[in-house]
Amino acid sequence: MRPTKKKAAPEAGAASLREDETEDGWVVLAGPSGATPPPSLMARAVASGGGGGGQAFEPTAGDIVNRYLLLRRALRCDALPVQIHDADVYGAHPALLASVYPAANERFEWFFFACRRRCPGGRRRAGPGEYRLLQEAKHHRGNAYCHCFRYYEDGGDAGAKETEWRMSEFGDRSRGGGCEDFELVVCKVFPSRGGALHERLGADRVALASRRRDDEDAKPQVLVQLYLASLSLGNPLACRMHHAADVFDAHPAVITAVLPAANDRPEWLFAAVRRRGGGGGDGAARPRKAGPAGAYVPVRECRVVDGRSRDIGYRLVLRYREVDDEARRVSPTVWWMEEYGFGPDFPHNKLPAPRPRGEDEELVVYKVYPKLVGAR
Structure with missing residues (x-):
């Protein structure tokens, strides 16, 4: 009424x-x-x-x-x-x-x-x-x-x-x-x-x-969201995405302990600029050392395409594993990472311009989270 x-x-x-x-x-x-x-x-x-x-x-x-x-x-x-x-x-x-x-x-x-x-x-x-x-x-x-x-x-x-x-x-x-x-x-x-x-x-x-977000799928709108969020680095009121010179410098528990989460799931978002071809998206993803005794190991990778089969980017899922020197084995942990890259057909020209960077550099967004007991 x-x-x-x-x-x-x-x-x-x-x-x-x-x-x-x-x-x-x-x-x-x-x-x-x-x-x-x-x-x-x-x-x-x-x-x-x-x-x-x-x-x-x-x-x-x-x-x-x-x-x-x-x-x-x-x-x-x-x-x-x-x-x-x-x-x-x-x-x-x-x-x-x-x-x-x-x-x-x-x-x-x-x-x-x-x-x-x-x-x-x-x-x-x-x-x-x-x-x-x-x-x-x-x-x-x-x-x-x-x-x-x-x-x-x-x-x-x-x-x-x-x-x-x-x-x-x-x-x-x-x-x-x-x-x-x-x-x-x-x-x-x-x-x-x-x-x-x-x-x-x-x-x-x-x-x-049907376009609602599904965390187990890589969809073009997720990449657009992450790209727009990367434009608000350093503004906690607009977006809690952090700048990361190298997200592989330390154990994920150390990085997430000193920075606020992006949401209540909890997930931490990082944006980094790296040299082209320095990571996933090329079918040759390898384990990446992170911290003194651990590495992110690729689990699966998928391309992100839109309704016209254009290459929008990729999504690479990795799991963090620690090296146990005494037992001489590698043990999986609760920590996971998702790496998102932007492909040649990503609609940069239709979105706000990013910060200037070199021609041989590319923007990459990382999502770090613990997968606890039960649903995340």
């Missing part, structure tokens, strides 16, 4: 604006066209937890600002719903994000944690275009806000082209997160309701659901 609204008397000098206050304390500033309040504020929290049991995930603005943002700032990722992803929302076209990450519900809404530089203006650059402010709302009992944007693609001399993509940005200025220049926000990306894009996504719902 939609909450009832009551009109507030306009302030002097603000005749061109209309303030509508919802019963949960949000004040919506609408333009003279009489636009309705953002759907973000009208949604009810059908599933307040992790979205299990097939329930829809439609959080309220209060849930997003007063619960999920606080948990994310505290790095309590184990208490966050799986439908909210960490991504660089302002580094890519919204259609790219929608193709990489699964939708949070059948309304085709995507939720993301994003760390952005503070910018009070009404425009946000994102990929080959920008988000332009459409409407804003604030909570009268605090500094929480919701800005609604419409996405425009750059059209060159012909001017910007309006698209069907929309974005709602939720934040709280009273909690800076310890940094004055950056702030952590939650962005909800979605197509306009009833538009051609929304109808096309509805017709393709089965195919969209």
Whole structure:
């Protein structure tokens, strides 16, 4: 049921604006066209937890600002719903994000944690275009806000082209997160309701659901996620992927003991730049010494291809084994590693540019984790 609204008397000098206050304390500033309040504020929290049991995930603005943002700032990722992803929302076209990450519900809404530089203006650059402010709302009992944007693609001399993509940005200025220049926000990306894009996504719902991540398979969207995460090295609010000059310098237990995990599974992510042909992906993977008395031994390797059979990259799975000098044998441990490389057909030209590196160098992402008793 939609909450009832009551009109507030306009302030002097603000005749061109209309303030509508919802019963949960949000004040919506609408333009003279009489636009309705953002759907973000009208949604009810059908599933307040992790979205299990097939329930829809439609959080309220209060849930997003007063619960999920606080948990994310505290790095309590184990208490966050799986439908909210960490991504660089302002580094890519919204259609790219929608193709990489699964939708949070059948309304085709995507939720993301994003760390952005503070910018009070009404425009946000994102990929080959920008988000332009459409409407804003604030909570009268605090500094929480919701800005609604419409996405425009750059059209060159012909001017910007309006698209069907929309974005709602939720934040709280009273909690800076310890940094004055950056702030952590939650962005909800979605197509306009009833538009051609929304109808096309509805017709393709089965195919969209089949793209959900499977940890035992190597899929193109996993490589895209890791590539985008590598662009946020050194920014713990945006992504906990670490720089690794050489991830094989020490025992995996030593490396993971001094660095925070990327998630609650737990997994540690590392990005490294190495000379081309220095590892997997060429069919000649060999054991790799790591630490004083151990090595990563390849278990299996697979190529990653897209729907057009293009070579996107590879995934190499390795297990860490320790050398027992007294028993004169090699013993497997609980530690595993997955190495991801990017192939010649990886869509670099459609994604944000990486940090500059030499022509004979390549980006490699490592995932280190313990495979404990039972499912990981």
